[in-house]
Amino acid sequence: QVNGERLWSSLMEMARIGGTEKGGCNRQALTDKDKQGRALFIRWCEEIGCTLRVDEMGNLFLRKAGRDNSLPPVLTGSHLDTQPTGGKFDGVYGVLAGLEVLRTLHDANIETLHPLEVAVWTNEEGARFSPAMVGSGVWSGEFSLDYGWSRKDKSGVSIKEELERHGYLGATPCAPFNIKAALELHIEQGPILEAIEKPIGVVQGVQGMRWYDLVITGQPVHAGPTPMEQRRDPMKAIAKIVSELYHLAEETGPLARATFGDINASPGSRNTVPEQVTLTVDLRHPDQQVLDNMDAAFRRIAQDICNQCKVEHSIVDEWNSPAVAFNASCIDAVRFAAEQAGLPYEEMFSGAGHDSVYVSKVAPTSMIFIPCENGISHNEAENATPEDITAGCQVLLGAMVQLANA
């Protein structure tokens, strides 16, 4: 039995690092706050005798020895970085629940056959550095180390510079090692489990996701004397494209998603038609074929509208994460652990990307979800109940022990 109160109080203590006025968390990847959070987590792990490895991308691996340490570990983990206006649970819950599993076994003096490891992946959110899941992406071989190191934030600072500044550019090669099984526990970040009142989601896979920068270039002219019909205005085109993509998502069906999280106009002067507008576009669908169709429709829509508006455009492919199906034995282990704990569960897909997407490329992987309040995440109001937090951790413990003793 995990200690739900200890887990909750660790979550609240971690949330104070980067805590915001509205009760959320701003602990973006590789900031000073992220460094503080990592240090606290490492201290907690070392207190129960775990050993630390830091790899070249600053991914952390905290290991609790097993009875046979020549065997591959059972891995769990997630991320400690947050959105700029993020919550207290996204990612952090998976990391600290992993710690709670180790603490529980440590207190009960239980050693599993296989060693256990908790991973903290660098820059999962993709908020400070694009794309998301960079630490696990490089580790799995999906991205090169140079690509990972060279990701820059909006002010031009690179991941490598920040890793060096914080002393987190580790000696361990950032490359996959042999893993028995990998599990990740996370809040759902959507409304399904709450609506059907079930505490556990048995996650089958993750939907496909694509990120783009849409860059539209027109002609800067004066807001006053320039007749509307002589303008080549990127804002006119952007407005039409956003509305069309909303329409596309709606007509594609209830599973399609289109999000425009950031936009910038240059030179950004009130009385000048912008020369250039850059819009971030995030398209998703669980069915890879449908997502491919959305991608094609997006390119067609952008082309047509930019032609109409006599502006130039380019679409920069920032990220392409195809739909993923998780490993059947890992899914079975989660289902079995939920049944053992007497917890109702739902088989479901993930709408959010997770480090498990990349981990699943090189190791048998699956995920566990718990409900979150009103399905809200990437929001300072993000919340979950202590009961669900405890339930999810109990399922994680059950599944990990089962996999580590098999």
Next chain:
Amino acid sequence: QVNGERLWSSLMEMARIGGTEKGGCNRQALTDKDKQGRALFIRWCEEIGCTLRVDEMGNLFLRKAGRDNSLPPVLTGSHLDTQPTGGKFDGVYGVLAGLEVLRTLHDANIETLHPLEVAVWTNEEGARFSPAMVGSGVWSGEFSLDYGWSRKDKSGVSIKEELERHGYLGATPCAPFNIKAALELHIEQGPILEAIEKPIGVVQGVQGMRWYDLVITGQPVHAGPTPMEQRRDPMKAIAKIVSELYHLAEETGPLARATFGDINASPGSRNTVPEQVTLTVDLRHPDQQVLDNMDAAFRRIAQDICNQCKVEHSIVDEWNSPAVAFNASCIDAVRFAAEQAGLPYEEMFSGAGHDSVYVSKVAPTSMIFIPCENGISHNEAENATPEDITAGCQVLLGAMVQLANA
């Protein structure tokens, strides 16, 4: 006869201060470059014996004595500040043509009855500090001195701080003084004069202009798991509003203008629906009644669409500059000077705001326009021919001398 070559070479020398790679100019108000530009202009004026006054808003007045210095001066001038990606002529031409008039009279040893003054108004563009024409606005009494001093740029620096830093917070009260007549020479910044192949515009007045910040607040949620119909997305509303306002401008007729020069999303994270999007809106029409109708329509459109999209909004009134009619005698003086010089002219309205809008509140005022290439302004490619530059200055000389000797 003015010296067109001297004027052109002064324009080119000034353009090197803040000169950009694309041949334009970035000499925004009260930056270090603006200070350099002001210093160069003051040196040129003092070389021909002019005296300087600097007022509390950093407006500069360079005076060439007349035969009776107890009489009110005839004033000309404009501004030396530019857009971030501005050109070599907008504003600067009016200031340096004023200087060329003084140089011509100085060389010919001519003293007018009334003294002559060239004004450099602070922050005309409204690009670094909103609104536009702040220096002339405070001077005319349209804005209070505190309002003017407290305008802040995007990084939070105020006009007063910059005036102090550069030593341009002058001792002269920023308040209107007795003026015989005021003229401003400017490039048209629009396509009319070029299209009809006339070198001179006799400007009757300036169209009405309104600036707003439209602030839309929704709910930040995760781009992946959150169904489209559960979102309250400011970007969806902004896109519809921009398209509707384009439609409004088009159906209002060929004289209406709607411009969206800047936009910002917060928190500005790719995989989070924005909590807030702020859009700058610039609406214009020469007929004040029609502009009032556009204002009302804008408020209705924003309200309706925000209701539909279930987002909150507020409209911040940044600036309201009603349509202005210039002084008949000043207009006559310009027309007469054009005829005297044998230059074809067109009676017209200004689509851009100018310091003359505020100067006209307290002194008889009018303006002179010359064509600019392709009607393009607020653009690094802004251009005008040396012939038109000379012709405009010749008309300014004629009109000023006529008014200063009457």
